[in-house]
Amino acid sequence: MKLKKLLYLALLTAVSLILFLVENQIPPPIPVPGVKLGLGNVIVVCVLFLYGRREALAVLLVKVVLSALLTGQLSALAYSLAGGLLSLGIMCLLKCVLTPKQLWVGSVVGAMFHNLGQLGAAVVISRTPQLFGYLPVLLLSGMVTGLFTGLAAQAVVSRLHPGR
Numbered sequence: 001m002k003l004k005k006l007l008y009l010a011l012l013t014a015v016s017l018i019l020f021l022v023e024n025q026i027p028p029p030i031p032v033p034g035v036k037l038g039l040g041n042v043i044v045v046c047v048l049f050l051y052g053r054r055e056a057l058a059v060l061l062v063k064v065v066l067s068a069l070l071t072g073q074l075s076a077l078a079y080s081l082a083g084g085l086l087s088l089g090i091m092c093l094l095k096c097v098l099t100p101k102q103l104w105v106g107s108v109v110g111a112m113f114h115n116l117g118q119l120g121a122a123v124v125i126s127r128t129p130q131l132f133g134y135l136p137v138l139l140l141s142g143m144v145t146g147l148f149t150g151l152a153a154q155a156v157v158s159r160l161h162p163g164r
Helices: 002-024 038-052 051-069 076-093 100-126 129-160
Strands: none
Touching: 002 038, 002 051, 038 051, 038 076, 038 100, 038 129, 051 100, 076 129, 100 129
8 A cells, every 4th residue: 555655646746747847838927037837736735635744745845856956947946945845834734724625725825835935035045135025926926826726736636536
């Protein structure tokens, strides 16, 4: 049973990475730096709600590291890790109070915290606190993209486990 679970998680990690790479080839929906749909995060949200916290963390970490290596954007690693870990942390807390039909809510809040984590990393690395002026734009984009990825994740989870 453990091997089967590991196989599923490896497959889901690969799907997450492929979605990230495909999205990387699509022009941004709006010309604002840092605004992306976050298609690869759909899988991380699914893993959190289907398997659990540790498994979602493993998928997130592998996806972030491999994404940076495959795209050659190693400098983005710190931003992706900060955003991803903060996002996953808040979604883990919310998972305790959300029903399976409210999965999308966790994704919206998670996306907002993802942007907050990335912005926080940018401020620390660049030593430019003025970047926080960009926060309203990132929070709004996080709500919109988080809703999209959350609804997609909720559809996948309900399809894979109709009782959820």
